[in-house]
Amino acid sequence: MTKALLFVSAAATLFAAPAAAQTIAITGGKVVIGDGSAPIEGGTVVLRDGKVVAAGAGVAVPAGAQVVDAAGRWVTPGLFAGFSRIGLVEVEAVRETNDSSANTGDFSAAIDVAPAINAKVTPIAVNRAAGITRAVVAPEAPASIFAGMGALIDLGDDYNAVTKARAFQFVELGETGSSKAGGSRASAFLEFRNGLIEARALAVGQRGVAAHPHDALLNRQDAAALLPVVNGEIRLLVHVERAADILNVIKLREEFPALKLVLVGVSEGWLVANQIAAAGVPVIASALNDLPSDFEKTAATQSNIGRMKQAGVTIAIGMIDDSDAHKLHYSPQYAGNLVALQRVPGATGLSWDQAFAAITSGPAQAMGVDAMLGSLKPGRQGDVVIWDGDPLELSSAPVAVMIDGVQQPLGNRQAKLRDRYRTPQEGALPKAYER
Amino acid sequence: MRYGFTAPLAAILVVGCANTTTAEAPSSASGSAAKPAKVSFNENPYPSTYKVYPGQPTAIRNVTIFDGEGGQIDNGVVFFTDGKITSVGDASTAIPADVMVIDGTGKFVTPGIIDIHSHLGNYPSPGVQANSDGNEVTGPVTADVWAEHSVWPQDPGFSRALANGGITSLQVLPGSANLFGGRSVTLKNVPARTMQAMKFPGAPYGLKMACGENPKRVYGSRNQKPGSRMGNLALNRQTWARAAEYKARWDEYEKKGGTPPARDIGMDTLKGALEGKIQIHNHCYRADEMAIVIDMAKEFGYTVSTFHHAVESYKIADLLKDNGICSAVWADWWGFKMESYDGIPENAAIIQNAGACTIIHSDDQNQIQRLNQEAAKALGDGRRMGFTISDATAISWLTYNPAKAMGIGDKTGSLKPGKMADVVLWNANPLSVYARPEKVWIDGAMMYDANDPRRRPVSDFELGQPGEGDTK
Numbered sequence: 001m002t003k004a005l006l007f008v009s010a011a012a013t014l015f016a017a018p019a020a021a022q023t024i025a026i027t028g029g030k031v032v033i034g035d036g037s038a039p040i041e042g043g044t045v046v047l048r049d050g051k052v053v054a055a056g057a058g059v060a061v062p063a064g065a066q067v068v069d070a071a072g073r074w075v076t077p078g079l080f081a082g083f084s085r086i087g088l089v090e091v092e093a094v095r096e097t098n099d100s101s102a103n104t105g106d107f108s109a110a111i112d113v114a115p116a117i118n119a120k121v122t123p124i125a126v127n128r129a130a131g132i133t134r135a136v137v138a139p140e141a142p143a144s145i146f147a148g149m150g151a152l153i154d155l156g157d158d159y160n161a162v163t164k165a166r167a168f169q170f171v172e173l174g175e176t177g178s179s180k181a182g183g184s185r186a187s188a189f190l191e192f193r194n195g196l197i198e199a200r201a202l203a204v205g206q207r208g209v210a211a212h213p214h215d216a217l218l219n220r221q222d223a224a225a226l227l228p229v230v231n232g233e234i235r236l237l238v239h240v241e242r243a244a245d246i247l248n249v250i251k252l253r254e255e256f257p258a259l260k261l262v263l264v265g266v267s268e269g270w271l272v273a274n275q276i277a278a279a280g281v282p283v284i285a286s287a288l289n290d291l292p293s294d295f296e297k298t299a300a301t302q303s304n305i306g307r308m309k310q311a312g313v314t315i316a317i318g319m320i321d322d323s324d325a326h327k328l329h330y331s332p333q334y335a336g337n338l339v340a341l342q343r344v345p346g347a348t349g350l351s352w353d354q355a356f357a358a359i360t361s362g363p364a365q366a367m368g369v370d371a372m373l374g375s376l377k378p379g380r381q382g383d384v385v386i387w388d389g390d391p392l393e394l395s396s397a398p399v400a401v402m403i404d405g406v407q408q409p410l411g412n413r414q415a416k417l418r419d420r421y422r423t424p425q426e427g428a429l430p431k432a433y434e435r
Numbered sequence: 436m437r438y439g440f441t442a443p444l445a446a447i448l449v450v451g452c453a454n455t456t457t458a459e460a461p462s463s464a465s466g467s468a469a470k471p472a473k474v475s476f477n478e479n480p481y482p483s484t485y486k487v488y489p490g491q492p493t494a495i496r497n498v499t500i501f502d503g504e505g506g507q508i509d510n511g512v513v514f515f516t517d518g519k520i521t522s523v524g525d526a527s528t529a530i531p532a533d534v535m536v537i538d539g540t541g542k543f544v545t546p547g548i549i550d551i552h553s554h555l556g557n558y559p560s561p562g563v564q565a566n567s568d569g570n571e572v573t574g575p576v577t578a579d580v581w582a583e584h585s586v587w588p589q590d591p592g593f594s595r596a597l598a599n600g601g602i603t604s605l606q607v608l609p610g611s612a613n614l615f616g617g618r619s620v621t622l623k624n625v626p627a628r629t630m631q632a633m634k635f636p637g638a639p640y641g642l643k644m645a646c647g648e649n650p651k652r653v654y655g656s657r658n659q660k661p662g663s664r665m666g667n668l669a670l671n672r673q674t675w676a677r678a679a680e681y682k683a684r685w686d687e688y689e690k691k692g693g694t695p696p697a698r699d700i701g702m703d704t705l706k707g708a709l710e711g712k713i714q715i716h717n718h719c720y721r722a723d724e725m726a727i728v729i730d731m732a733k734e735f736g737y738t739v740s741t742f743h744h745a746v747e748s749y750k751i752a753d754l755l756k757d758n759g760i761c762s763a764v765w766a767d768w769w770g771f772k773m774e775s776y777d778g779i780p781e782n783a784a785i786i787q788n789a790g791a792c793t794i795i796h797s798d799d800q801n802q803i804q805r806l807n808q809e810a811a812k813a814l815g816d817g818r819r820m821g822f823t824i825s826d827a828t829a830i831s832w833l834t835y836n837p838a839k840a841m842g843i844g845d846k847t848g849s850l851k852p853g854k855m856a857d858v859v860l861w862n863a864n865p866l867s868v869y870a871r872p873e874k875v876w877i878d879g880a881m882m883y884d885a886n887d888p889r890r891r892p893v894s895d896f897e898l899g900q901p902g903e904g905d906t907k
């Protein structure tokens with residue numbers, strides 16, 4: 001404990017200068033690159049101007065670098081939440097604070113979450129302190145299967161949260177999509193096809209050949225938002241759970257060959273893992289669904305991700321219908337559970353290295369940004385977490401978090417409440433005077 | 436009519452002193468010379484039919500033991516026979532010949548894990564509307580409903596809780612839509628054809644109550660009381676006042692005879708709570724509301740066993756300790772509704788550090804599979820605050836403490852000689868994310884063995900479905 005405190009204060013002093021423009025060498029730690037390779041004992045991570053220059057064994061400390069001694073610590077890329085609503089919600093059940101969906105609004109696919117993201121909602125600071133540095137943020141579907149355009153964000157302590165706006169379109173097919181489309185999957189798939197067809201028609205219109213169709217179901221904005229989807233310019237994240245729905249989504253590429261598909265949820269993915277792998281579609285999956293909580297998840301098992309990985313699917317862990325605005329810090333716990341499965345006869349888990357990649361480079365790969373984020377390979381943004389132990393273990397916590405090479409504060413509202421009520425009794429003055 | 440007896444009603448009454456099912460209708464005439472036989476009612480009309488499954492005398496040795504009451508024995512021995520714990524001790528503990536001996540080197544033993552707050556069975560999987568039986572959302576006071584009458588024993592969640600979480604007992608509660616939600620039921624986590632075959636023998640009933648947002652939202656939105664927190668309390672107090680009257684009428688009847696009071700099924704439950712026979716399990720998030728409930732309990736003469744979901748217990752841990760009330764909490768749920776906004780991950784640790792009774796609960800079909808992990812997170816957060824809390828103490832949050840709060844602490848919840856042999860053998864320290872149950876015994880019968888696919892229950896619902904019999 002004493003050692004940890006010493007480290008934190010030393011690190012705080014060390015990083016007091018604006019770190020982004022400097023060269024920093026984090027030495028002596030157990031370094032995890034995050035790409036599925038094994039941890040490196042006594043490794044060094046060098047950051048310059050907010051980016052990773054080098055990481056691994058035998059990396060020289062550049063002259064003039066600020067040196068952070070991470071001996072006895074783990075040094076990893078920041079965790080990347082594969083699917084979330086963080087930044088859109090302060091309190092889920094308090095409607096005024098919840099911007100995840102607009103159920104009575106006029107738009108669907110054109111909705112862009114970027115301006116709704118507030119980097120100062122308390123969940124951002126709480127999850128930052130738990131080592132989450134980036135997140136996929138998706139809107140919830142309003143009264144349509146098309147939820148709108150999601151963003152990639154960082155969890156830094158500033159107002160510039162959005163790393164990439166309009167990074168993807170999010171669509172609900174499966175059970176949720178069915179309910180949005182009037183009550184059947186058949187209707188949901190039709191709504192999907194119609195949306196893309198109207199987008200194409202609009203594209204033709206933009207070239208002056210035809211107008212937006214008079215009998216269009218989507219307004220011009222929504223149709224326009226689907227153009228880059230049908231053209232494959234932005235990713236299409238599709239939430240489905242059951243095996244048959246997964247196959248139907250893959251099949252959509254026969255009609256719309258440019259679609260850049262990413263599957264989300266996918267509790268029954270293991271049943272059709274070979275087909276997903278053959279299609280080259282990455283998956284952002286729920287990690288531990290093992291109950292037939294809906295009829296579309298009757299085959300759910302915690303071995304799902306492990307079996308898909310074995311089949312060659314690119315996998316990432318996301319929080320789908322699972323505390324997606326507040327508790328992204330469950331992702332390392334979930335990854336650890338997948339490691340634990342390796343010792344359960346009949347189950348298929350992940351190696352530690354694979355599991356850690358599923359919460360770092362995996363989401364970056366699925367989103368097509370792994371050249372920029374998600375690992376400590378040279379050239380990536382300097383998102384680094386120094387941990388007091390194995391980052392997947394329940395007893396561990398970050399002692400330092402950097403985003404784009406800038407050391408981040410780890411305090412938050414929860415920590416202040418904790419400190420105020422460390423001893424619950426009131427003192428000479430009421431608790432309201434303690435801060 | 437209120438005090439009268441109709442013949443069909445009388446027929447279901449049991450004459451307490453004669454233990455016969457034919458009740459003699461009492462004379463309504465006061466001052467009649469012949470004193471009529473007293474009527475009383477059957478307090479256990481849906482009795483447990485649970486039976487202990489066959490087991491064999493088993494000793495686990497060379498194992499690290501968390502005894503469930505805060506004790507730890509390294510390189511110890513746990514021996515159980517005939518469904519009961521026989522002995523627990525260090526390496527010198529005698530192990531008879533001809534018993535099954537399991538080498539626990541590198542492994543850990545705990546009592547069976549107990550979830551004090553579950554909706555398995557009454558909000559089962561699949562969670563379709565047709566299966567949604569946890570809330571009787573037809574009035575704010577439904578003390579008359581019993582959760583056991585909603586429990587579907589085919590819920591696949593029971594087996595996941597067993598195999599992944601080492602859950603051997605659980606309390607299934609009504610939901611929180613109502614101020615008085617009804618009676619809970621305590622189950623042993625064995626697959627069964629009927630709820631009664633799961634029912635924990637001799638466990639007292641609980642009464643689910645709810646504070647705060649849920650009752651006022653559900654009924655306020657119908658322009659019905661309660662629509663506010665003050666409405667919650669008003670209706671709570673009025674109901675307790677009626678219960679006190681009901682109890683007084685029965686007490687009077689017990690003492691003096693005469694015409695027995697009319698039976699009120701809901702009031703039976705509240706009377707039982709006032710008599711201390713039924714534990715009060717009160718859904719209550721906020722510290723200020725818990726304090727009010729504590730005073731309401733004093734006003735009407737009952738005691739609260741446990742505040743559930745008590746995300747703000749850390750603010751009043753001293754008050755809870757002074758009143759002997761347990762807090763059943765999540766490790767780190769917060770922010771999903773206004774009354775959970777001040778939830779902090781150090782809640783359990785602060786409660787523990789203040790000397791109050793700490794319990795980790797799930798209220799969730801997924802987290803019931805990982806209560807050990809939830810405890811581990813809360814422990815880690817407490818230690819980072821500088822609190823000294825042992826691993827063994829953290830295990831008591833899932834074993835002896837919930838057992839005590841549910842009124843079954845004398846039967847299960849710790850590895851003490853004579854108690855039920857509800858035992859989990861873990862393949863690593865259960866406070867590690869990498870640990871899983873290897874074997875689970877309930878009353879000495881091996882109900883789960885990770886190494887034996889035949890010791891893995893498959894519910895009727897799962898038969899013939901994709902994934903049937905998978906490790907899950």
